[in-house]
């Protein structure tokens with residue numbers, strides 16, 4: 001798998017002072033595949049994502065994106081990688097100073113140098129893909145509901161037709177019904193692009209819907225990795241406790257982090 005993987009992590013270690021967060025993470029995301037990294041609060045999901053995006057540097061291990069080593073990569077190699085990716089941030093992270101369409105078109109105008117008129121037309125088409133009409137194009141993101149902001153964030157993530165999509169806690173902060181709408185849109189948009197996706201989430205309903213495969217992070221390692229269809233029958237007590245949400249079980253939930 002690692003030769004053809006779009007994203008490949010090998011023996012990734014990341015510490016903060018004495019705190020060892022990642023202690024040998026191995027994970028592959030294949031072409032067109034959607035993988036969710038699940039795990040409790042503070043297990044290192046965000047740290048893993050930040051390492052892949054180059055926002056944090058692991059002290060050991062390899063992270064390849066499209067076959068290119070990202071650990072210790074030059075700024076231009078990292079920018080080239082980011083040019084092929086789209087990202088839906090937790091909380092959408094839109095610029096309130098720009099109208100909705102310019103948020104969606106940001107990567108097209110700033111990254112690709114596209115003319116504003118053409119970029120605006122594409123932005124309106126992408127907004128339509130996520131169920132938003134042209135009337136929202138000139139609105140300020142601040143005037144939208146949380147669910148609409150997530151949709152705009154998704155439209156922005158897919159605007160440049162990336163090969164790789166990252167979703168950071170896509171359903172956090174919105175109600176379960178809107179969360180389900182976002183999950184459906186993520187599946188639709190990812191499929192239409194033929195992109196691969198890496199999602200970090202602690203929302204099992206979202207992971208089940210979005211992902212082909214789930215990888216569970218615990219104590220710095222992926223302790224279970226398998227198809228979504230095998231989650232319920234998996235013989236792994238850590239995964240079972242996490243999936244069922246039981247308080248009692250082998251997961252060593254460190255209450256200091258909650």
Ligand SMILES: Nc1ncnc2c1ncn2[C@@H]1O[C@H](COP(=O)(O)OP(=O)(O)OP(=O)(O)O)[C@@H](O)[C@H]1O
Pocket residue numbers: 016021039040041042043044045046047048202257
């Ligand atoms: N920049 C940093 N400096 C020091 N410690 C950090 C830093 N970033 C993360 N950590 C620590 O790494 C651990 C893992 O954090 P991380 O944010 O990856 O957890 P998570 O699994 O994403 O949790 P959540 O679901 O609550 O967001 C935590 O103990 C956190 O305090």
